[in-house]
Amino acid sequence: MSNIKILWVDDEIDLLKPHIIFLEKKNYDVVTCKSGSEAIDILDTEKFDIVFLDENMPGLTGLETLNEIKEKQDNLPVVMITKSEEEYIMEEAIGSKIADYLIKPVNPNQILLSLKKNLDHSRLVSEKTTSNYQQEFRKIAMDLTMVNSFEEWATLYQKLIYWELQLEDIEDAGMFEILESQKTEANIQFGKFIEKNYAKWFEPYYDAPVMSHTLFKEKIVPELNKEQPTLLVVVDNLRYDQWKVFEPIINGYYKKDKEEAFYSILPTATQYARNAIFSGLMPGDMEKLFPQFWKNDTDEGGKNLHEADFLESQIKRLGLTHLTCEFHKITNLKTGKKLVENFKSLKNNDLTVVVYNFVDMLSHSKTEMEVVKELASNDKAYRSLAVSWFKNSPLFEMIQKAQQLGFKLILTTDHGTINVKNPSKVIGDRDTSLNLRYKTGRSLTYDNKDVIEFKNPKEVHLPSINMSSSFIFAKTDLFFAYPNNYNHYVSYYRNTYQHGGVSLEEMIIPFVVFNPK
Known part of the structure; x- marks a missing residue:
């Protein structure tokens, strides 16, 4: 990876020699110049990752230089350095989309922090998020073996969502795959929990x-x-x-x-x-x-x-x-x-x-x-x-x-x-309901391991269409498909969003x- 290249513009650049040596020891390449117009010329011929720009210079002022830089290279981060704390200068600079604002005298660590904030920010956030999730992963994996109440399931699901939203902003496909596998495992366990407890939630005095x-x-x-x-x-x-x-x-x-x-x-x-x-x-x-x-x-x-x-x-x-x-x-x-x-x-x-x-x-x-x-x-x-x-x-x-x-x-x-991914074959008569995540009807044939079934709908306060109707609900990310025209049906509905079944989502x-x- 090539070194980060910095352009530092200051009419008193000689006084900043110690800062420049400090940055060079940290493997940054620093190019210096003493005026705004010189900076514009250099930027026409060389590529830089960031610019440190003194606000108070003879000739082109810092703000004028900033405007010219932004016209040429809108995405180049510019850090404004100034002696002045006057509000209008800060407002002007911020309005012109500066990346950071430092007040003289600056110390080397401030400069370093500004570089990290502007150039390494996404990498640092990514690394921190990844290491935090790696620690949390073990905890979630343990929780998954022990979670046993509706409150704990809600908390666990919210935790999985929190990490999904954290990891979505970082480009770490490996981490995301780990999270996806945790969500899948969570849905398998959640299905078992619902199968065991759902009907009980309607009993008097049961903690529902x-x-x-x-x-x-x-x-x-x-x-x-x-x-x-x-x-x-x-x-x-x-x-x-x-x-x-x-x-x-x-x-x-x-x-x-x-x-x-x-x-x-x-x-x-x-x-x-x-x-x-x-x-x-x-x-x-x-x-x-x-x-x-x-x-x-x-x-x-x-x-x-x-x-x-x-x-x-x-x-x-x-x-x-x-x-x-x-x-x-x-x-x-x-x-x-x-x-x-x-x-x-x-x-x-x-x-x-x-x-x-x-x-x-x-x-x-x-x-x-x-x-x-x-x-x-x-x-x-x-x-x-x-x-x-x-x-x-x-x-x-x-x-x-x-x-x-x-x-x-x-x-x-x-x-x-839920985004449904895998088909599960089901057979029913022409009065069977059409939903892809649940079916109700009589004489349904299905794969037992894929569904939660209630042979007596009254047990879960659901209506019976006729005397022998039952309800089945798809678990995890399954969807029900009939055997006739099976392949067309499966390719049409796979990876679509469906509801009606049993999942955390x-x-x-x-x-x-x-x-x-």
Whole structure:
């Protein structure tokens, strides 16, 4: 690797001889000159990694030299060195995109730190991140053998996401592979945990997590009050890692009061999980108590048309009829923009609920559109696409308006999604449901090791389409495929985002409360 090459511009360069010798001993190449115009000439003929530039020189001033350098080589880092602490000079220099700012007299260690900060920063961060994850890797591996409660699983999953986001910025493919293998192992163990415990969560007095059907009563109601309007945003299909990359954007407007993980019910699909949030009921009870609103998989027509009705009935059941509540569902850009325009009128509601259907559409269009397949080829790209949408969405505008109007903000989702990689053969009759991560129907044939099955849907509060119906849920990153036209089907759906089954990504999801800054 060639040495780092520095151009140092100072009309009193002879006084800096000790600094230059110090840097040369550290294997830096230093070229010196005494004026701005000389520096511009040198930069026309030689390549440098960084420039140290004195601000106060006869002839071209430091700021004038800086502007000329930036016109020629916008990406060349320039460190400004000045005697003056005058604010306007600092502001001018910072506005002109300097890399760093040092005040004379400078000592050699300051110079060294500035070099490391500007030239070695990504390498140093990368090395530190890698060594930290290597230590944490052993701890996570140990935790994986011992984790045995829903709280511990939520904590472990959040830890895996933290490291995924840390490692995504460094180009260390080896480390990323290790993390991916840990996530795979975690999902295998999580599947076993759910198989053993899920049905028990519905037994009276059993220690169960907050789930879709208890979220409103347990977590949302305690946040509501007549003194402050609340905006509840349910972003369909928002994974925990996507929420973590949305967070810094929202932090510009809101401060976070609390963040908790809760569990989506099974199937981790909108018609089940989101209806459960709004009704406060499990699907089996929705079918029984509200046959006019509930539709099973095989029924004709939209499955999520009655969320507002479900919410109204839950509010009544909880004795909260004194609260004024309004429900909006956004499924396209036009309705999103319209709600932004009329947002002020929501200030008089105690609770405004906005269901936002974009991330879900993104995952479905990834399946159907080649261009989105290309743009969201893996989790990192999928996150990036979701963030890009969020920054430019009516939803973000709504959040900004809510902050200006003093709304409390609650952000959550109905379930997550997983990138499916491996097919699992399943055979069923023509009344079998179509979802790729769960199936319900009678006389299903499948590979036992790939699924969690509930032969009696009532045990997990799910409806039975007919007397002998059962439910099966895909584990890890599997997706169900029928034997006929198998190869075409598998290549079409492999590496797409699906939900409905059992994985950390689908089941452990965020609930976040904010107050305006």
